Amino acid sequence: MFDKDFRITGKHANYWKDLCELAGNVPDREQHANFKIFSAYIDAYIVCPLIGYQYDRKGVIDNSEEGNAGMLAEVISKRRQELKYVYQILMLVDEESEPDEDKRLYRAFTFSEENTEDKQLIEENIKVFNSYFLGGLEVLHEQFVEQCHDDDDYLKTMFDFVRRFYEEQDSEAIKDGIEKILNQ
Amino acid sequence: MDQNLDEKKLDKIKLRILEMETDNIVKKESNPAMEDKIRKMIISEVEKR
């Protein structure tokens, strides 16, 4: 997994371009000339699934709008470790796609793609990952691109978004809890 | 990739082009005219034996 080209179309592709620095030959660069919160497509691909999960948003490809964006396998492979990590988190906690706890454990720690069944399983899982990715793109697009007009707005929203997220989670308690678990 | 270029041919082309341009400082032919001349010169030099 996370070793092939990845491409999406439709409105989410445009959201992706709105949020990330564009690289290489991009014909419609002018349509996405705003301030960018992500340095590259891959950075968004790693974190948006978590944001999508947090906001409980699963996106679906919507081709009613023209759009096209993607990454090459080399780019994805470079960040495979981090992608795997995020993937594991989602596999463990997403009850909607797998209500059974044991099965969630199993799917989070099984990576072999030896036979067709395994391959299918992984494919299904990646679909979950990607749909939360799309959801995360939607959330960030709403929070940032649709509300901000200039660089000042973006920077302020980055600050607010992070602060709010922190406060909502009562992170202290969360962190303490985690700390406790890890150090048992 | 690189075909082996004939050094002599290269030098010949360099010389010819400089001669043509030096003359043209005074003759003042148009750019398209010069480009055409140079193009023909290169084709003939490269295709020569």
Next chain:
Amino acid sequence: MILNKLEMYNFRQYIGHQSIEFSSDSEKNVTVLIGVNTSGKTTIVRAFEWCFYGKNAFDDTVLLNSEVRNNMNRGDVQETWVSITFVHDEKVYTIKRSFKYVCSERYSEGDKLIVNLNKKPEENLSLEYLQSDGQTKTPIDRANITESMDRVLPKDLSDYFFFGGERISSIADRTDLSKAVRGLMRLDVLENASNHLKTVVKGFEGDIDTTGDSNAQRAKDGLETYTKRKAEYEQELANYDKQVQYWLGKEKEYDAQLAKSNIEQVKKAKQDRDRAQKALEAEVQRLSQVKAEMVRAFNTRPYAFFGLPAIKASLEMLEVAKEKAGEVKESVPAMEQDAVDYLINRGYCICGTRLDPGTIPYMKVMEERRVLPPEHVGDAVRQYKDKAEGYLAGTEDFKDKIEDKYKEYRATKRRIVQIQNEIEEQSKFIIDDTDAKEIENKRRDAHTKYIEAKSDYDGCSRKLGECESNIKNCESAIAKYAKNSAKNQRTALLITYSQKVYEWLLETYRGKEEIVRDELQRRVNDNFAKMYHGERSIVIDDKYRVRYSDIITEESDGLKAVKSFAFIASLVSMAKDKILDEDDMKLGQFYPLVMDAPFSNVDEIHIDNICRILPNTANQVVMAVMQKDWEYASVNLDKYVGKSYRIEKDRDANGKEIETATHIM
């Protein structure tokens, strides 16, 4: 080119035949023509220009001597001509240009005499050279004369070698001397060759038949589009650059004017403002840095931060799972989950008991399954926990870093506003002084326009860069295809040869240009140091403009003149020294310096210095000077004077000078 003789007949205020022989002695290479103010010095320089190039810069364009004119009756024909004998490429040439005027009418109006001439005088031009026998003259075809003269001393460059005192200061101020310098050093040959060849290469590339490959075809189409666009952008960029330079120049001009102000307050406010301006620039730079840093912080392991709640939930889940498994103390040796799955699937245990979901046997078996290997699950969990720990460490930092950066951003913005207000205040101060008020407004306006132009320029430059990289992509796609297609191999070969020559041209051009510029700069500084009594040094920029390497607030006319002299002297000496001469390139020529009233705007101490080096800069120096200037200059120049003449006017019965009857003696 070496000047031998100038002859004039009834030309302007010179009546009759005048003849000047120029000194060509290598030591005494100065020819001086001394006269009183309006006695015809400028006319001599203009005689050169008219004879060589047909240039008529006189206000009143009639070249025929007025007295001769006034004696004409209807139908009379009179001629005026100028001829110059010179040596070029070891041949002796004589060029002669004449105008024949016909009198169309003559009458009196009151006590005024009116003599009208035909509007277009008949022109004759001849150029001939002497054969080596010293006797036979070979004429050059009339149609080729202009061309030939241009080869000897290009018209575009003539301003540098024939000039009058008033023009001197403006020469080194010209905005683009590159054409002149390159022409002089024959760099234009290389430049033209490169430009033409570039187009030829593009032509060959266009010949590549890409119809077999859609990618290559797309690349070809793309190349065409981008190339067009690139040309447009380059044009736009050049326009924007002109504007930027123009407004920057204007702003500097007004700045310099303000600096001249005698009022201490204005001076100080201006200094303060300049200081504040610098500080502002630093803050603005810092601002964009902070922005970038904030984005960088946001992109540093954001998943550790945004995944925090989910990670906590996952760790809790793992804890629970571990505890559940903990009820079973041991696991059956060598038994794996697959084995249990097999039993569950077939529906009954090893001992034969049915394993139906919900029954105790089933639940017991499932409990066992939880602690069973695959071993890798345990490892994987451990790895996962380790990662969580590692990433966890960064989450507090993430939020703090972002907060800090944002605070810094706000603080920097506040500082910027503060400084801007300061600048406003100082500007107001300057504005209060009524004289400076207008200048300050103009300066502000120029500054705004400069900023706008600069932003246009930067935007265009960016677009141009993108365009160029798109072009490169297309070209490599086409090249890749060309290599693979048998049909295109001939064209590919042509492209390879042409490219190699093109690269060689560019390299050679750049190398020579560097040599020229370095040498020019060295000589200008050399000459400048000799001519100027202060401390200054000169830098030649990429447009061959002469700049001082330190910023100055004002430049006297004398300084300007010295700067121009230094530049011209260097240019001429470089041509003389044929610094780029190579056997196959035939560059470099001798050029004379012909000057009219060169010292009219220069103060004495500079005249001294200039005179000391002038004779060495050109092969021949011809100078028409005012009597009073010569008294001063002769102290230094006398020993270099090979020939000297006086320009005198005839006097009438009352001893008054007759304007129209000037002679050279």
